[in-house]
């Protein structure tokens with residue numbers, strides 16, 4: 570099983586629950602290679618040995634788009650199953666704390682997009698189910714089932730379970746997180 574992370578940096582409109590027309594934005598990447606190539610996603614990737622998920626999310630965001638993120642808030646835990654087996658367990662974070670300017674890398678092209686205008690038709694098919702709530706500040710625990718063999722991004726999305734507001738795992742470094 571792969572352990573992976575996603576990080577969604579947010580800016581503008583600090584409290585999207587108070588207005589109908591949100592002017593908040595989220596930093597997405599257009600993935601240039603690997604799993605999900607050509608689709609939009611948050612910065613993120615696979616955890617390295619000995620690394621906490623939070624450390625992984627910080628490192629991947631730095632490597633992919635050159636942004637230094639802090640104060641990551643855990644927003645979800647997503648299990649992606651392929652043909653009945655757990656393929657990837659993905660920790661999802663959001664943050665409003667970061668420094669630097671998003672810059673393209675070989676792996677990713679960054680783009681600020683309105684949270685009202687996320688290009689779900691150019692993303693993983695399951696994202697439209699959980700990402701809107703995550704961008705509104707909710708926490709999601711979900712399982713998404715795919716069939717059809719590797720690679721995961723060419724398999725068919727068949728069904729899912731999704732729970733909002735459920736307790737999330739505590740990262741080992743959560744209390745000391747900066």
Ligand SMILES: Nc1nc2c([nH]c(=O)n2[C@H]2C[C@H](O)[C@@H](COP(=O)(O)OP(=O)(O)OP(=O)(O)O)O2)c(=O)[nH]1
Nearest residue numbers: 573574602603604610613614615649657693695696
């Ligand atoms: N938004 C979204 N992300 C997903 C889904 N499934 C899935 O694995 N991901 C994420 C988890 C990881 O952050 C990312 C894949 O990991 P990655 O970017 O390291 O993969 P890669 O093959 O490019 O690996 P690498 O060569 O860079 O090491 O995609 C999904 O259904 N929706």
